[in-house]
Amino acid sequence: MAENKSASVAKPDSKTGDTILKIEKLNVAYGDVQVLWDVDLEVQRGEILALVGSNGAGKTTLLSTISGLLNPKSGEINFNGKNIAGKQAQEIVGNGVAHVPEGRRLFGALSVRENLQIGAYKRKDKAQIAADLEYVLSLFPRIKERLNSLAGKLSGGEQQMVAIGRGLMARPSLLMIDELSLGLAPVIIENLLEIIQTVNREGTTILIVEQDVQTALEYANRGYVLETGHVILTGTSANLLEDDRVKKAYLGL
Numbered sequence: 010m011a012e013n014k015s016a017s018v019a020k021p022d023s024k025t026g027d028t029i030l031k032i033e034k035l036n037v038a039y040g041d042v043q044v045l046w047d048v049d050l051e052v053q054r055g056e057i058l059a060l061v062g063s064n065g066a067g068k069t070t071l072l073s074t075i076s077g078l079l080n081p082k083s084g085e086i087n088f089n090g091k092n093i094a095g096k097q098a099q100e101i102v103g104n105g106v107a108h109v110p111e112g113r114r115l116f117g118a119l120s121v122r123e124n125l126q127i128g129a130y131k132r133k134d135k136a137q138i139a140a141d142l143e144y145v146l147s148l149f150p151r152i153k154e155r156l157n158s159l160a161g162k163l164s165g166g167e168q169q170m171v172a173i174g175r176g177l178m179a180r181p182s183l184l185m186i187d188e189l190s191l192g193l194a195p196v197i198i199e200n201l202l203e204i205i206q207t208v209n210r211e212g213t214t215i216l217i218v219e220q221d222v223q224t225a226l227e228y229a230n231r232g233y234v235l236e237t238g239h240v241i242l243t244g245t246s247a248n249l250l251e252d253d254r255v256k257k258a259y260l261g262l
């Protein structure tokens with residue numbers, strides 16, 4: 010199993026401090042309504058980065074633009090040195106970016122196994138796909154027991170495990186997770202975030218989007234605060250948790 014794990018993810022490279030994703034002056038609009046304004050954001054290879062902010066701040070819009078589901082109005086999105094802004098979602102997945110969407114978006118009438126296989130649909134390396142499935146099941150023993158169940162019959166926590174597993178089946182070097190905590194009990198959220206930390210330690214860079222600012226910053230190395238489409242603050246998680254503006258606006262302190 011150890012072999013699967015090391016083979017299924019890129020090697021951690023956090024010590025070099027190199028940038029895996031660099032976003033510059035990104036502007037995104039829905040028709041005439043602009044939602045992101047000159048957003049600059051960098052993700053370092055090997056880190057867990059939290060993007061936090063309240064409802065409607067533009068977090069989902071940013072992830073969807075990175076993963077190619079939305080086209081930016083202007084700006085650059087460099088991933089591993091390649092400008093991916095406005096590219097097709099399929100191409101971006103192929104480049105190593107996986108997106109676990111808000112609300113999981115599983116196919117409820119398909120089995121857990123089929124949902125996981127969908128994550129690897131762009132890949133041709135059958136033996137490695139099988140090894141990666143084993144890796145995902147080793148991370149989530151609960152879903153190993155439910156492989157042949159319909160995804161729609163699972164609990165919310167189990168569905169989130171399948172959604173994360175589906176993302177990992179794309180063999181991403183960057184895994185983006187939108188609102189992991191949505192509708193889940195605190196103990197389940199903690200369990201999932203510990204698994205995310207394991208995935209990160211084994212080499213996958215993580216970008217998490219959360220409304221639960223405290224939880225996100227407790228697990229992340231660094232964070233960005235987005236407010237009405239603008240980045241208003243960035244720093245290490247420790248610094249953000251101590252910042253008066255964060256305390257007042259998001260932590261109820």
Ligand code: ATP
Binds near residue numbers: 042
């Ligand atoms: P949430 O956590 O509620 O999803 P968010 O920070 O992810 O919040 P977005 O979902 O990106 O925010 O929404 C940002 C803004 O864009 C909101 O004002 C929202 O109403 C608007 N918006 C989102 N999707 C669309 C859409 N498809 N068409 C028009 N406006 C949209």
